[in-house]
Structures are given as structure tokens and as C-alpha cells.
Amino acid sequence: MCVVVGVTCALTAAPSLASENTDYPWRHGSTLLGELKYPADFEHYEYVNPDAPKGGVARLAGTGTFDSLNIAISRGTPPLGLLNIYDQLMSAPLDEASAQYGLIAEALQYPEDYSWAKFRLNPKARWHDGQPITPEDVVWSFEVQTENDPHLKYYYRHVASAEVTGEHEVTFKFDQTGNRELPQILGQVLVFPKHWWNGTDAEGNPRDITTGTLEPPLGSGPYRVGKVVPGRTISYERVEDYWAKDLNVNVGKYNFDELRYEYYRDETVEIQAFKADQFDWRIEATAKNWVTAYDVPAVERGDIIKESFLQPARGRGLMVGLIPNLRRDKFSDPRVRRALNYVLNFEELNRTIFFDLYNRIDSYFYGTELAATGVPEGLELAILEEVRGKVPEALFSEPYTNPVTEDGRQERDNLRKALNLLKEAGYERRGNQLVNAETGEPFTIEFMLNGPRFERIGLRYAQALKRIGIEMTLRPTDSSQYVNRIRERDFDMIYAGWAQSLSPGNEQRSFWGSSAADTPSSLNYGGIKNAAIDHIIDRVINAKDREELVAATRALDRVLLWNNYVIPGWTSAETRVVHWDRFSHPEIMPKYYIGFPDVWWYDEAKASQIGASR
Incomplete structure (x- = not known):
């Protein structure tokens, strides 16, 4: 099949659009499981606090390093949190599986045979420089990502073309019918600013979205890139005039003024940094650490909270x-x-x-x-x-x-x-070795x-394999x-x-x-x-x-x-978290996710008690 996006395939023609798209309703969202939970006029998700205070810093950590701020391609290692600077066509709720509601695209449309899908962009959608997000941005972003990321090229293999079909409309045509997931997964498309990537940097050099870069890219989302220390630190600053801050899918979200990620060489150093109050939030994936590594006064005082969440296991x-x-x-x-x-x-x-x-x-x-x-x-x-x-x-x-x-x-x-x-x-045993018999x-x-992290387990497995003559080395x-x-x-x-x-x-x-x-x-x-x-x-x-x-x-x-x-x-069904007690979350938590930092907020009263006797 033809996999070049935006070009009519010679071997496999895409199904034609119905003569009158108005025959099909515009939808404020879509779901693969039954009916949508939220109606078109909903005010906000039920798991948010619409009056959550804005402010404060959430400090998080990463292990290893990063070497590029370009998330549009598969090459390079982007930093954690970079998705915060971009919006997708649609927004996925945290309390509803396989559902999405309008974000950049305020509505979508598709026929009963799922042969195409059309997205109508919100005319208010803007980049951080004030320029509008256009259908041309969407088509260009889709083509760039599917041409330069082999995983996405394969994921969207049945999208035969992406076309601008109106002042605020983009239509994707498919090379098959009956695939009801295609409109849904197209709502996940990240949209990049064509005008910025086709421009020049501060030194006048042409930008290239097909290569890595450490220049902070232009985005459209709730945060923009702040301070960057290559490979070590990256922060994201909340965008005060974010175009979608009052949309129903965003009310009560993105409450921190800053999200900061510090990178550490390995888990041992990271844990010590956490206990020294160098960052605030850590998901503890190692059982031994959960049981033994946090026996410190800050836990006894209640400055550090250890808690387990079942939400992630419910949704996957x-x-x-x-x-x-x-x-x-x-x-x-x-x-x-x-x-x-x-x-x-x-x-x-x-x-x-x-x-x-x-x-x-x-x-x-x-x-x-x-x-x-x-x-x-x-x-x-x-x-x-x-x-x-x-x-x-x-x-x-x-x-x-x-x-x-x-x-x-x-x-x-x-x-x-x-x-x-x-x-x-x-295979057969020859002495202490297992060898190919031929x-x-x-x-x-x-x-x-x-x-x-996995060395202790790997060594145990290697010892067991050695008993039957297999030599395992850890790298x-x-x-x-x-x-x-x-x-x-x-x-x-x-x-x-x-x-x-x-x-x-x-x-x-x-x-x-x-x-x-x-x-x-x-x-x-x-x-x-x-x-x-x-x-x-x-x-x-x-x-x-x-x-x-x-x-x-x-x-x-x-x-x-x-x-x-x-x-x-x-x-384990539980996701184990340790965090400094500086934050609060809505009374109703999301069904499928912990929601940190998206729907949590900085709690001044709690933060002021850190180090005090409780």
C-alpha cells in the first residue's frame, strides 16, 4: 500500500468523501466504549477543582539525560515533560477510557463506514506567539511525523491522505473502511507550528524539524520551555495567556507556575537527592527501596508522604x-x-x-x-x-x-x-556448557x-541459567x-x-x-x-x-x-509514590490516573509546615 501522506495513492485509492458531509453530525467528542460521559455543554471534568489556586513549583526527576527538544522525530532523547508545550487535536479525560473531547479541534465528523474523518479547528486556537493554529499546521505536522517517525508511520499506515478542506477544517481519508479506531487515534496528533519550524533561529540559521535541537521550540500548550541546562535540567513555565485555559477540558488543570525536571545519573543518587529535598515527587518502582529507603525523620514528621494509588492499574x-x-x-x-x-x-x-x-x-x-x-x-x-x-x-x-x-x-x-x-x-550439555549439538x-x-536498577535480579537469573550451562552476561x-x-x-x-x-x-x-x-x-x-x-x-x-x-x-x-x-x-496493582507534602488534589480523584501534576496544586499552608513539628 502507499504510505506517502498527502499524496493520492496510485495503487490503492482512498474512499471518496460523501457528497454532503452535513449528512453526518459534528461531534464534541468520541469514544470507543459505549456513550460519552460528558455532554457537549459540560463545564469541566468532575475530577478537577475549578477553583484550584495557581502558583508554586512542582519539582520532578528523570534518570539519565536528554539531548534534544525536538519531539517530532524518533531520533534523539527528548526531556520529560516536553508534551506540556503542545496541544493535540483532542483531549483525553482521566476518568473515561478510550474517550476524547475537543481541544485544538472543537468537533469531529465521520461517516458510518469510517472511511474518513474531518476535524473542525477552534478558531481561537493560537501558538504562543499569537499566530493562529491553522489546518495547514495540522496537515504539515501529520506529514512530518509520519515521514520521520517509523513508529507513527506504521501506526497511521491506513491514512491515505491529509487535506485542508476548509478555512478551519482538515480531512483525513482512509484506505479501508470499518476501522472505527482511526478517527479516535487521529485525535492524538500533536500539532507543530509550521511557520516557526520553516523560519530561522537567533543566528539566522534555517530550522529543520527532521534534526535534533536544543533551541526551545514554539508551542501552543499550557506551558512553554523555560530554563534549559542540556542533559541536566529543564523547566516549563505556565503560559498566562494560554488560549485554551478556559476550555471545559482544561478548567482546574495546569495549576503550577513552573514544572521543573532534574536529571540524575542513577537511581541511588536520585533517591538521596529526593530525601535531601532536591525534588518533590517520585514514583518508587523498586520494592526494596519502598520498604527500606525511606526510613528517615521527614517521613516520621509527615513532611514526606508515602502513598499507593490504584488508578493507573484500572485503566490499562x-x-x-x-x-x-x-x-x-x-x-x-x-x-x-x-x-x-x-x-x-x-x-x-x-x-x-x-x-x-x-x-x-x-x-x-x-x-x-x-x-x-x-x-x-x-x-x-x-x-x-x-x-x-x-x-x-x-x-x-x-x-x-x-x-x-x-x-x-x-x-x-x-x-x-x-x-x-x-x-x-x-542443544546438549558438554561439561558445564550448553552448546548447539551441531x-x-x-x-x-x-x-x-x-x-x-535490574542488576540484582539479573544476577540471580544468571546464576540459575548457569546451572543448566547457559552463560548470561549483564550489560x-x-x-x-x-x-x-x-x-x-x-x-x-x-x-x-x-x-x-x-x-x-x-x-x-x-x-x-x-x-x-x-x-x-x-x-x-x-x-x-x-x-x-x-x-x-x-x-x-x-x-x-x-x-x-x-x-x-x-x-x-x-x-x-x-x-x-x-x-x-x-x-503490582498499586503505583507507589513518595512526595513532599506541599500539594493538594481534588476530593474526587480521576478514575484511571493519579493526575499529578495536571490536576494537583501547590498548597501554601502545607508547604509552610515542612520542617516544623506536626
Whole structure:
């Protein structure tokens, strides 16, 4: 198919627009799940405080570094928080899954067959320099991003063209019908100022949106870039005359005068800086730190608050784990990958390292109704029958389970099972080494780490692998090197994952579609190429209703699990946060997100008590 945006395809013509677009209603929002929660005339989201005070600073932290302020391309490492300077066409609420309401686009329109989507821009929309946001900005931004970011090019592959079709209107035409998610995901498009990027910098040099830059870019959002110390610090200043500050989707939000991000070399330094009051807010992802690292007077006084939130887990499914690179021959056999799962002793890790705070993941949509359970039946079974013979036969009669290691006997039994599977796959023990029986090549794994956080776990896994003759080496890298090596697929194994929405769709192709396996920067980390999975992804994307979507997603989940593409990791339903007690939040919290810093605010009274006896 043609993937050049903005050009009519010669091989695949886009469906023509209906002769009268007025036949279709203009919508103030859209949703993939039932009906919209908020009517067209709503005043603000229910989870905000419309009278929240403005002011103060929220200090946050990042690990590693950043080297570019250009978020329009996949090259370079942008800083945290940069999205705050831009608006999207539509705004996603924090208490409603798979829904969006007007922002730059005040309304959208699409026909019943989803062959196109039109967005009507708000005539009040402005860049920070006062110039209007135009349909030309939208089309140019879409073309730039899809031409220069391989992930977005793949994500929007079914958009045949983007055209200016009115003074305030943009129309996207699709090369297929029935894909009800396309209008929704187009609402996520970031819009960049064409006139600024086509201009010159302070020295008169032409700007180039296809390259990295540390020049603060022009935006349209609630914040603008403030102080920048390359690689170390970036701050964002609230825009007093932000064009959308009084829109219903923004009332009660963006209350801090400044958002500041400080970067630290590694987690150890970062924690010490937090306890020394160098920044305010930290999500604690390491169980040991949560239990042991914050035994300090500031916690006892109540200056530092430790609290857990369930909101993020409600709105997403999750798979994280050890991902072997299937592009390496040694990982191409599913029996090898299953053997690597048998070696992982999660129960011991949970007991000795994780303080029993985690559960083992057994689904790519863990924690949601989309997760496959039991054995397939009903519509899910019917979908799987379409690929019978192309998927493991056992999935029709057995539920997927991870190996369990409760004691030494089970551990020895699991290691024997692993060796048997490896023998079936063509490996044998020679002395203390596991080697390819034909070539004699030792089985080795380089486990690439993003910093040192995972070293303790990696060392435990390496010791277990050594018992069956596999030599694993740990390769810690800095964040930039880690990202670049993943983009280049230059790794044996990583620990990473995917967060899922409650309404999966086109992104599934980027996660595990065959054509994404060799696409630079796609999220198909492992290099999955499977025709049965491609077929089921199409069923997910083209599902006609919620029942079919759930059934197709469960079928996809089951096939992914039974092919052992990932050695599943672990997670907790709770998001653990430590923060200095300088902030307040609305009485009603968002259903699916913590909402910091967007809907929280600086509390002068609380801040004045820091260091005082309480």
C-alpha cells in the first residue's frame, strides 16, 4: 500500500468523501466504549477543582539525560515533560477510557463506514506567539511525523491522505473502511507550528524539524520551555495567556507556575537527592527501596508522604518481562523460550528481593477483562478456529500457566524440564556448557540493562541459567545507548513491556505485527512474525462491537502467550509514590490516573509546615 501522506495513492485509492458531509453530525467528542460521559455543554471534568489556586513549583526527576527538544522525530532523547508545550487535536479525560473531547479541534465528523474523518479547528486556537493554529499546521505536522517517525508511520499506515478542506477544517481519508479506531487515534496528533519550524533561529540559521535541537521550540500548550541546562535540567513555565485555559477540558488543570525536571545519573543518587529535598515527587518502582529507603525523620514528621494509588492499574492492561530477540537464531525456537521461563524462579525473587509485593503476570492484558482465562469458548474459540493449525494446538484445551517454584524440589524439576526442552531444540550439555549439538557453539545471552536498577535480579537469573550451562552476561548501559541499541535491534535480551488501553486497536500491529518486526523504532521489540497473529490483529482492529473486540483480544492474548515470546515478569496493582507534602488534589480523584501534576496544586499552608513539628 502507499504510505506517502498527502499524496493520492496510485495503487490503492482512498474512499471518496460523501457528497454532503452535513449528512453526518459534528461531534464534541468520541469514544470507543459505549456513550460519552460528558455532554457537549459540560463545564469541566468532575475530577478537577475549578477553583484550584495557581502558583508554586512542582519539582520532578528523570534518570539519565536528554539531548534534544525536538519531539517530532524518533531520533534523539527528548526531556520529560516536553508534551506540556503542545496541544493535540483532542483531549483525553482521566476518568473515561478510550474517550476524547475537543481541544485544538472543537468537533469531529465521520461517516458510518469510517472511511474518513474531518476535524473542525477552534478558531481561537493560537501558538504562543499569537499566530493562529491553522489546518495547514495540522496537515504539515501529520506529514512530518509520519515521514520521520517509523513508529507513527506504521501506526497511521491506513491514512491515505491529509487535506485542508476548509478555512478551519482538515480531512483525513482512509484506505479501508470499518476501522472505527482511526478517527479516535487521529485525535492524538500533536500539532507543530509550521511557520516557526520553516523560519530561522537567533543566528539566522534555517530550522529543520527532521534534526535534533536544543533551541526551545514554539508551542501552543499550557506551558512553554523555560530554563534549559542540556542533559541536566529543564523547566516549563505556565503560559498566562494560554488560549485554551478556559476550555471545559482544561478548567482546574495546569495549576503550577513552573514544572521543573532534574536529571540524575542513577537511581541511588536520585533517591538521596529526593530525601535531601532536591525534588518533590517520585514514583518508587523498586520494592526494596519502598520498604527500606525511606526510613528517615521527614517521613516520621509527615513532611514526606508515602502513598499507593490504584488508578493507573484500572485503566490499562500490562505485560512486562524478559524479551528475547527472535532475530537471533538461538531464540527462534519456542521450546528454547519456554525453557528460559522454567529457569526463572519468580517465587524466590518475590520472597527474597521483592518483599512479597508482586504478582506474576500471566497475560498481555493483565488485570483487565481482555485477558484470556481458562480455555477458549464461544466467539473467542470461533476466532481461534480460523487459525487452527497455525497456532499451538494445546491452547485449545489447556489454559496458559507460568512455571511455579515453591521449593527446592520444584526448582530441580523445572530445571530438568528446561533441559529437556533445550535438548529437543538441538542443544546438549558438554561439561558445564550448553552448546548447539551441531555446531558446538555455546549458548550465551547478553542481558542489556537500562542503568543498574535490574542488576540484582539479573544476577540471580544468571546464576540459575548457569546451572543448566547457559552463560548470561549483564550489560548496563546509559539511557541514550539503551534506546539506540533497541532501535537498532542490537541486543540479545531486555526487560521491557507494553501498556495496553481498555480498547486495543491499531497499535497492536506495532506491538507484534509481522511488518513491524523489521520496522525501526516499532514496539515489536522481539521481532515477532506470525501470520496467525496478523490475522487476529485484523479481527481486533475491525471488531464491530465490544463483544467481538473482547473475544478477539483474548484470542490474541492466548496465541501470544502460547508462543512464549516473553518470559513474563511481575507487577503490582498499586503505583507507589513518595512526595513532599506541599500539594493538594481534588476530593474526587480521576478514575484511571493519579493526575499529578495536571490536576494537583501547590498548597501554601502545607508547604509552610515542612520542617516544623506536626
